[in-house]
Amino acid sequence: MVTSEVKKTGETMLRILGCCEWYALPEGPLEAVSGTNVTFKTLIDPKEEINATAWFFSNGGELMRIATLSRSQESIVFKNYQGRVTVNQTNGFLTLGPLAMIDGGDYYVNILTGKGVKTGEIKLRVLEPVLNVTIRANVSERVEFNSTVVLTCSAEGSFLKFSWTNGTAPIMADNARLAIEEETTSSTLTISGIQSTDLVGPIYCTAANQLEMEKSAPFNLTVILPPPLSVSTTQPGIVSTFWSVTFENPDPCALKGSSVQFRCSYDYPDGETVHKNEWFRGDIKNGRWKRTELSSLSSYQNRVKYIGDREHNCSLELYDLRDDDTGYYYFRFDTNTYGWRSKRSVYLSLTDLTASVKPDSVRVGQNVTLTCDTSCTLPGLTQIVWYKNGQPVAKPPHFQAGAGDAGSYTCAVKGQEFVQSNPVFLDVQYAPLNVTIEVNHNGSLAEGRSVNLTCSSAANPPAVIHTWYRRTASSSILQVGSGQVLSLPSLELSNTGIYICQARNRLGENNSTEVLLEVDKSERLPEKEKEGEEQRPTSPYTTTSSHATTTQSSNRDTRVDNKDLLDIQCVLFDKLQAELVEMRLSLERNLRQMEGRTHSLLWSMTRRLERMTEAMDRKSAPSHQSKTYLSLHHLLSSRVLAVTPSSQPPGILPMSLHTRAQRKRGGQRGNRS
CATH class of the missing domain: 2.60.40.10 (Immunoglobulins)
Incomplete structure (x- = not known):
């Protein structure tokens, strides 16, 4: 096992600058295809003995070690290269593979021989393989005579070059009818004023780089010769006619989301048979005008219906119209001999x-x-x-x-x-209409219960001022509150009356229908219910507004403004006045009843005394007459004045009686004789 100190010493020795010869590698660049293997060959004389070799890599950043090899130690391959690198001990060749695109960059080598250190540098370019060479055209397989055809060849790969052939003959640009434009991964061939001899054989496109080459599949186009402008003959049974396409509504306008019809008719000479017809959409793409079949556009799927035929009707209907449907539309039909495209177009506008x-x-x-x-x-x-x-x-x-x-x-x-x-909105403003009063109460309208009267109306802007009035027994109108809700926290007999609500906004005012509120005086709120209810204000009326909330509690003072205080005083005064009038009428009725009864009683007593006096006169001496009259005056009350008995009838007897309004029945009535 080689120690790290030995590695460090060896690399330092191999990378000594100023003592090396720069001819260990040939000039580059070296090219290879991704996925293949590549061998970096050195320029070392086979007769020279190599003592140590070290390879390095850089892609523009830090220098990375690939592998080192010497006679005194084993070969060392560093991370990311293990299993992909071999170094030849005899000549120092480095073999790397399979290649990836990230392997492209600069490679360095240091070789130690008996004559010294030799070093070198070479660039590796990793190329993508040439794949998927295809040709596509701007037209269908049948091309109209003298039209323009654009063929585009595209491929995948690196450093590509393209070539075109018609059969085996190369196609070259002439800057007149033939033009070729090349890009990195494509080539475009444009043929203007196409003739029947331009596309005789199949068209091929070849894409290649220095290492690979691939040819496209053959592409065929058929040039349709133009029909004669007219066909005329004098033979019987044959009718002269022209080639034509006519649009009845060339500039239709339709609503987005609706449908539209292109009403169309076409004509051709007798003897021809129509075997194909098609509608096209015209657009500018890449700076060129291009017509595309509607049947090939995915945006028109299930939205196009050909309602014509293969005789003379070429009408078309579009459904569910969208913004991008605006544009130009063309019609084309092909016979067994010729093909004809509409010279004019239909331009669809949407709104x-x-x-x-x-x-x-x-x-x-x-x-x-x-x-x-x-x-x-x-x-x-x-x-x-x-x-x-x-x-x-x-x-x-x-x-x-x-x-x-x-x-x-x-x-x-x-x-x-x-x-x-x-949608657009119309705002109509008006004064309050349909002013109504809703009476809300629990149970019967007995004294002591609470009642809420709510005023509602239809108004624009909404009514902001609500005024309450009560019509009294004397037909006078009293204002009893303001606000959308009139609260009567404790009903009294004086609350009986006809109530009216007046609603007002800035445009005017209107009154509600009259509502009769009649307090039932035969039924009163039980004392227990009174004790359970919250303490109420002393005023019989309380009003609240729909724009505010009033909170009542037993320990909160009730505050009223001067206007509310004046309303309360007026109500109390009306109540007191009504009670006084009722007391006066009751007293007068009682006095009249007492006067009549007293008059009848005294008259009856007087007649009895007269009869008694006459009887006594007959039986007794005349001197008792004065005593009898004294007894009569003694029987009469001191508060009643009576005339001396006479022969006048009771109906014309003058008499004036005055009695007390409050007389006790237990007093002495006098003696009856």
């Missing part, structure tokens, strides 16, 4: 539907205009239909906006409704 509304924001009653535009003119009399929010709507181009006209509009062409335009 979107563009909807617009002007103005896009209006008030009710203002004029609105709807338009549906295209970038090209659609064929025929196109009828536009409109959709609002996805539903068909019958709208003229000009109309006066109503509240129900707001929404998203799209347009379409009748018969192709599946293709619609971009």
